Structure formats: C-alpha cells, structure tokens
Amino acid sequence: xxxxxxxxxxxxxxxxxxxxxxxxxxxxxxxxxxxxxxxxxxxxxxxxxxxxxxxxxxxxxxxxxxxxxxxxxxxxxxxxxxxxxxxxxxxxxxxxxxxxxxx
Amino acid sequence: xxxxxxxxxxxxxxxxxxxxxxxxxxxxxxxxxxxxxxxxxxxxxxxxxxxxxxxxxxxxxxxxxxxxxxxxxxxxxxxxxxxxxxxxxxxxxxxxxxxxxxxxxxxxxxxxxxxxxxxxxxxxxxxxxxxxxxxxxxxxxxxxxxxxxxxxxxxxxxxxxxxxxxxxxxxxxxxxxxxxxxxxxxxxxxxxxxxxxxxxxxxxxxxxxxxxxxxxxxxxxxxxxxxxxxxxxxxxxxxxxxxxxxxxxxxxxxxxxxxxxxxxxxxxxxxxxxxxxxxxxxxxxxxxxxxxxxxxxxxxxxxxxxxxxxxxxxxxxxxxxxxxxxxxxxxxxxxxxxxxxxxxxxxxxxxxxxxxxxxxxxxxxxxxxxxxxxxxxxxxxxxxxxxxxxxxxxxxxxxxxxxxxxxxxxxxxxxxxxxxxxxxxxxxxxxxxxxxxxxxxxxxxxxxxxxxxxxxxxxxxxxxxxxxxxxxxxxxxxxxxxxxxxxxxxxxxxxxxxxxxxxxxxxxxxxxxxxxxxxxxxxxxxxxxxxxxxxxxxxxxxxxxxxxxxxxxxxxxxxxxxxxxxxxxxxxxxxxxxxxxxxxxxxxxxxxxxxxxxxxxxxxxxxxxxxxxxxxxxxxxxxxxxxxxxxxxxxxxxxxxxxxxxxxxxxxxxxxxxxx
Numbered sequence: 224x225x226x227x228x229x230x231x232x233x234x235x236x237x238x239x240x241x242x243x244x245x246x247x248x249x250x251x252x253x254x255x256x257x258x259x260x261x262x263x264x265x266x267x268x269x270x271x272x273x274x275x276x277x278x279x280x281x282x283x284x285x286x287x288x289x290x291x292x293x294x295x296x297x298x299x300x301x302x303x304x305x306x307x308x309x310x311x312x313x314x315x316x317x318x319x320x321x322x323x324x325x326x
Numbered sequence: 327x328x329x330x331x332x333x334x335x336x337x338x339x340x341x342x343x344x345x346x347x348x349x350x351x352x353x354x355x356x357x358x359x360x361x362x363x364x365x366x367x368x369x370x371x372x373x374x375x376x377x378x379x380x381x382x383x384x385x386x387x388x389x390x391x392x393x394x395x396x397x398x399x400x401x402x403x404x405x406x407x408x409x410x411x412x413x414x415x416x417x418x419x420x421x422x423x424x425x426x427x428x429x430x431x432x433x434x435x436x437x438x439x440x441x442x443x444x445x446x447x448x449x450x451x452x453x454x455x456x457x458x459x460x461x462x463x464x465x466x467x468x469x470x471x472x473x474x475x476x477x478x479x480x481x482x483x484x485x486x487x488x489x490x491x492x493x494x495x496x497x498x499x500x501x502x503x504x505x506x507x508x509x510x511x512x513x514x515x516x517x518x519x520x521x522x523x524x525x526x527x528x529x530x531x532x533x534x535x536x537x538x539x540x541x542x543x544x545x546x547x548x549x550x551x552x553x554x555x556x557x558x559x560x561x562x563x564x565x566x567x568x569x570x571x572x573x574x575x576x577x578x579x580x581x582x583x584x585x586x587x588x589x590x591x592x593x594x595x596x597x598x599x600x601x602x603x604x605x606x607x608x609x610x611x612x613x614x615x616x617x618x619x620x621x622x623x624x625x626x627x628x629x630x631x632x633x634x635x636x637x638x639x640x641x642x643x644x645x646x647x648x649x650x651x652x653x654x655x656x657x658x659x660x661x662x663x664x665x666x667x668x669x670x671x672x673x674x675x676x677x678x679x680x681x682x683x684x685x686x687x688x689x690x691x692x693x694x695x696x697x698x699x700x701x702x703x704x705x706x707x708x709x710x711x712x713x714x715x716x717x718x719x720x721x722x723x724x725x726x727x728x729x730x731x732x733x734x735x736x737x738x739x740x741x742x743x744x745x746x747x748x749x750x751x752x753x754x755x756x757x758x759x760x761x762x763x764x765x766x767x768x769x770x771x772x773x774x775x776x777x778x779x780x781x782x783x784x785x786x787x788x789x790x791x792x793x794x795x796x797x798x799x800x801x802x803x804x805x806x807x808x809x810x811x812x813x814x815x816x817x818x819x820x821x822x823x824x825x826x827x828x829x830x831x832x833x834x835x836x837x838x839x840x841x842x843x844x845x846x847x848x849x850x851x852x853x854x855x856x857x858x859x860x861x862x863x864x865x866x867x868x869x870x871x872x873x874x875x876x877x878x879x880x881x882x883x884x885x886x887x888x889x890x891x892x893x894x895x896x897x898x899x900x901x902x903x904x905x906x907x908x909x910x911x912x913x914x915x916x917x918x919x920x921x922x923x924x925x926x927x928x929x930x931x932x933x934x935x936x937x938x939x940x941x942x943x944x945x946x947x948x949x950x951x952x953x954x955x956x957x958x959x960x961x962x963x964x965x966x967x968x969x970x971x972x973x974x975x976x977x978x979x980x981x982x983x984x985x986x
Contacts, residue, residue: 249967257963318963326958 233274241267254306258299263297267290327375328389329407334375334418334461337367338454346447354442358433361446365429365453365499369422376415381478384825387412390463390532397466404519407462409531416663416819417460417595424587425453427793432579433686434789440930441485448485452478456588460595464529465514468596472510472560475589476503482584495572502569506559508658510596515554517603521980531599550603550610554617557593561647563621568909570644576694578681581636586643586677586718587670588866594650594666598659601827611741615655619736619746622648622753624906629760631892631903634691635680638764642717643673645757649732650791652750658735659827660820664808665728667819671804672716672725675797679710682786682794685770688779698773705791707769707975709798714765716801718758719870723792724805724865725808731810731817733866734859749867758873812859822847866930927943 238265249261269288276284310316341364349357379387392407410418429449436445455478459471476499483494518529524540526533541549559561562570573585584590597604597614604611625644632638646669653662686703687696701708716723719730733754737747775779785791809815880888892899901907 245970249963249970319961321962322960324958325960326955 230274230278233270237267237270237274240264240270252317252319254309254318254321257318258306260300262295262299265291327371327378327846329391330371331375331389332389332393333411334368334410334422335408335454335457337364337371337525338450339403340364342447342450342454345443349443349447351757356444357446357972358429361450362426362429362433364450365422365426365598368453368457369419369426371781372415372422375410376419379415384821387825388532392463401522402529403527404464404466404529406467407463407530408461410461411826412568412823413595413598413663414460416667416823416921418457420667421453421460421588424670424797425456425583425675428583428587428674428678429794431582431681431790431793434787434823435579435681436577436824439577445485447484448478448481449580449583452482452589456592459592461858463531465517465531465534466529466553468599469510469514472506472556472592472596473507475592476500476560478502479573479584479589480868482580483573485580487577489575492575495569495575499569499573502566503825506556506566509552509555509559511556513549513556516545516552516568532865534600535602540602543606546603546606547609550600550607551613553596553600553603554593557596557651557826558617559593560596560698561590561593561651562644563593563617563648563651564624567621567625567644568912571637571640573906574634574640577787578636578684581640582674582677582681587674590643590647591650591666591670594647594654594662597651597654598663598827601654601659604654605828608741611655611657615652615736615741615743615746618648618651618653618655619753620648621645621897622652623749623756626753626756626760628768628902628905630756630763633694633897635683635693635696635764635768636691638676638693638760639673639676639680642676642757643669643760645753646673646717648753649729649750652736652746656736656739660817660823661731661735663823664819665732666885668716668724668801668804671797672713672723672801675709675713675794675801676717678790678794678797679706679713682706683710683784683889685790686783687775688782690775690779693767694770695779696772696773697775698769699783700769703785705785709791709794710765710769712798713801714761716805717761718874719754719866721867722802724801724803727805727808727810730863730866731808734862735808737862738859747862751869753864754820754866755869755873758870759877760797762874762877763881766877770882771885788853810859812856812863825948866916873941883938 225273240283244267248257248264251257251260269291272279272287272291274284275282306316309321313321315321339818341360344360345357349360375389377954389410390407392405394406395403396406397404402412413855429446432445432449436442439445439534452475455471457471459468459475462468474906480496480500483499486492487496513527517534518527520541521534521537522527524537526537526540528534528537538546554726570585570590574581576585596750604614622645625641625648629638629641629645632641646665650662650665650669653659653665682703683696683699683706686699686706690696716725719726733750736742736750737744773783786794806815808817808819810817880891904910
C-alpha cells in the first residue's frame, strides 16, 4: 500500500521546484540549462495539478497534466531547433551574448 | 449650322491638344499651320452661323445647344451648352477673325523665338477659353472661360519668364484680376440664391433673362455691382487698371490679341450679356458710366507723358474700354459692342504696328529713340496712320462712327448726363492728341536711333504686313455697319443686336439744355433733335482735329515745344509721367501691408506656432522613446525576470487585497 502523502507537502515541494526553476531560468547563462529550468517549472506545475486532483478527487487536474506534457514536448522540439539555428549563426548559446534586439 | 455651334470653341481646343501633345515632335511649320487653321475653321463656322442669322427673322436668331450635363446636384444643374445669338456671334467673329490675323502675324513675329511652340499652344488655349466665355449659355461656363482667359493672360504676359519684369507683370495681372473675379463669383452665387428664393434655380442666361423680373430692385443693384467688380478687374478700369500697362511685358501679338482686342473687352461683353439685369438697376448703370468716363479721361491723361510706345497703347486701351463702359452704362449696349468691334480692329492694328516697329528697330520701345520711320517702313506707316485716324475719330474711319454713337448716347440717353458727355468728348480730343504724338514721334522727324540700329531698320516680312493691311482695311470700313440714321445709314449693327438688348433706352424726355449744349445749339436749332446730334458730331470731330493739330504743332512743327512745356510745369509733368504714382500708392496701401501680414503669418503663425506645435510633438515623442528604449536590453532573461516580477506583484496583490 502506498503511503498517502499529504497534499500540503506536495504543494511545498512544487513551490520549491518552481522557484529553483524560475531562478535558474533567470540567472543561468547557458540556454540549454535555462531550457531545463523551464522544464523544471512546468513539472512543478504538473505536480500541483496531480496533488490537487488527488486531494479533490477530480480528474480535471490529471487532464491538464497531459496537456502540459504535450506542450512541453512541442516546446522542447521547437526550442531546441531555435538553439541549433542560433548556434549556427552566432557560434554561441550563451544567453548573455545573444542580444541583437538591444534597444 | 445650329447643331454644329459647339465646333466654334472645339477647333481651337483641338489645335491646343494637337500642338501640346505631338507639337514637340513635329516641325515649326506644322505647329503654325495647326494653330492658324484651328482659328480659321472656327471663324468659318462663326461666319456660317452669322450668314444663317441674316436669313432668319430677327426673333429666331438664337441657336442654343447643350451637349453634356456637367453638374447635377439637387436644385443646381449646369450643362455644357452653347448659345449663339446676335451678340455672341459678333463676339465670335471678332475673336476668331482678329485672332486669326494675329496668329498669322505671330508666325512671322515669333519666328526666331525658342518658345515658338509654347507660344502657339497658349494662344490656341486662349482663343478656346475666350470662345467658351462668349458662347457659353450659362454663367458658370462663362466663368470657366473668364478664368481661363485670365490664366492664358498670365502665361502669355510671363511668356519670357526669364525676365524678372515679365514674370512680375504676369503675377500682378493675375493677382489684380483675382480681386475682380472674386466679385464676379460672389455675384453668381448671389444671383443664383436670389433667383432660387423665387423658385427659379438656374444659371442659364435665357432663363435668367425670362425670370429677371422676379428679382427686387435692391437685389438687382447688388448683383450687378458685384458683376461690375469682375468687369473692372478684367477690363482694367479704375481702380483695378494697374495690371494692363505692365502686361505689355508679353510678346506684342499677345498685347494685341489679349490686352487690346479680346480678353479685356470681356467685361463689356458680360454687361451686355446681362443687360436685362443692368437695365433693372439704374444706380449700377450710373456707377458703370461714371467709372467708365473717369477711367477714359484718367488713362488718356497718363498717355500724354509716356514714351514707351506699347505703354501709350496700353493706356489708350484702358481709355477706350472706359468709352465702352460709358456706352453700356447709359444703356447703349449696341453702341458699346459696336465700339468693342471697331476697337478690336484699330487697336489690334496699332499693337501689331507697334510690333512691326519693334521688329524694325531691333526691339526698341522708347519713342525718344525713334523717328523718321516713314520712308523705311511704308506699310507699317500707312496702316498705323489709318489706325490713328480711326481711333482719333476722323469721319469716314471706323472709330468715328462707334465713338460718336457713344458720345451721342451719353448725351441723349435718359441714363446719360451732359457731364459724362463733356468729359468723354474732351477725352476723345486727348486721344487724338496722344495718338498723333505717338504717330509723329515714331514715324516723322529725324531718326534718333543709334547708328547700329539705324542700319538694321527694315520693313517686316509679308506674313506680318498682310495682317496689318487686312486690319487696316477693317479699321477703315468696319464702321460702315453702324452708320447712324442722321447720316443716311440705318445703323445695321444696332438693328442686328436689338433682339438681344430689348427696346432701346429712351431718349431724355425733354432734352434739357444745360449751359454747354445751349451754347452750341443756340438759336433756332435747339429744339430739333437731328440738328443737335449733328452739332455734337461736328463738335467731337472738331475736338479730334484740334487734338491732332496740337500734336502736329508740338511734335512736327516745333519739336522743342514739348520739352519747354514740360519744364514749365515740371511738377505736373513729373506727376503724370509717373502715372500719378498710383502704383506707388497701391504699393503703400495694399502691397506692403499684405507683405507684412504675410511675413507675420510666415514667421509667427507658421514658423513659431504651427511649426512649434508639430515639431514639439515630434520632439517630445522622440525624447520619450529615447528613454523608453533603454528598457529593451535584448537580454531574454531580463525580460523573463520582468515577467516573473510582474506575476509576483499581480498574484501578491490578489492575495493581499482581500485581507483588507
């Protein structure tokens, strides 16, 4: 039997994961890492959905998780393609060196 | 012919289009043929209509055809339509006939000019517009022609636009004419509204004529005065005459065609065309007659002290136009149109003669440097002589009949006055004097030109002298269409025009003899109408002969006399020589003020306010943008940071706000 984990802990964990992801996305320079941080944020949100769905005995949250996973997969594909192109053009994937739109 | 009257303005338009589109790729010969033939075909058409009119009974002499609906908006409906009646057919014949001769003359005169094609394009356009003016069957179409001839006048005065004086003169003519045209346009609006208030919305001459009785006397006076303002501008009367002397900067055929024979008479034509309105407004007619006679006198006096032969002719034109306005002002419309016609002949001839003199004298215009041209340019001499006799009013020449008719009507008409007659008669004598001053100064005496110019003096080529001879013939016989009853004629032109002008203005009920006329008509002759007319006729001839005699004494017999005379009254001479300083006065009164106002508007309103507003807005936006663009760093992560901070603030607010 699985031990029931209190949903409060899940929320705290997902909050921690989301914060780590957000901070990482802002301060890391390598876009691949930034990208991984974004995935982390998405998964933190997934965790909230699952926990809430379980606590509320509702399927809605689980359905959202599937959507998010799909979107995350698509995003990964598009994002990685963009990074490849950026690397070919600029020879770098350092977010601080790519600032052509500077005003 | 009735269905083909639109051809009259069409031919010059076609000539204009042909020459302006393919003229530059063809030879000069082609251009001149197209231009002259276009006018000649119009002339033939007009002559055909005239011939048909003579066969028809007097009341049937109106051809009116509408070919296109130009504007149809609510009550306003304007058609492009042409109306030929006794009045407009005479105008068409004068415009195309004299116009054709001047076109032919120009072929010789403008031969070496680099703007040869341009000249004929403008000239054809001018004739088209002038014919539109005289054949249009409504006021708006007439106004189109009116403005069109003004435009062509501007273009042709400034034809040699590299010369500052020419382009300035063109602008002056255009601007001064604007003042008059403004009055004309307001007059059209006012007439349209006043008739519209009576339920008749129309601009058509025929319909206006039929419904003119609906207008009140006051409205008729205002409308006719406004129209007269237009006539003052176009026909160079006091106070708007100042543009015409300057207009002599244009090529001489232009001065002849536009500024003597045709365009400047448009005002007279317009009043004659709207005679039914003017007859309703005796006050306006008095104004017209007074302005006319004052202009005639004033301009003639300026002619006394000018030396530029074209300027003298210009003042003479203003003066003769004054005579025409006297005629229409006293209700003698037919006499006005008669004088318009004979004036077109002899004044056109005088200008062409002056052009021929210039041609002989290598462009010299100052008669102080002329003299003795009689032997070297015999054709010019004799034709000029005929024209001078005609304008002076010597019996047998065309000017005599028309001028005498005007003088008689000014005296006898119930709208006339003996003072108007007196001033006009004195002016006639002055005209004879200054014209023969010009004539003797140019053709008689010793040649005062430099040796080099003297060497080149020659008669003009045949293409120029033949139009001179034809016009001289017309100036000689043109008057015989209007021999007064008194001399055994039947005044054919007046009879021909009678259907347009309605019943003749009655002769004064009791010809009330003032001191002047009583002196002449003392004795048994006083009561008899015919002998009075004869007495006045003899008087005017004597005045003209006196003028010529004085000119002869002054400039042939005793050439030192004018100089002594001028020295004696140097103040007066100086004043007249400088044209009474009217230009300077206008400069002081209007031009400088306008320039200052323009300067103010340019510097303060435009330069400071509008420019400040527009540029200030742009500046402000630019500066704000300059600040804001710093936000766009180009670093993706800073944007992400912004989004997160924003999200935290929003979420924080949503959490915190319900707590309070």
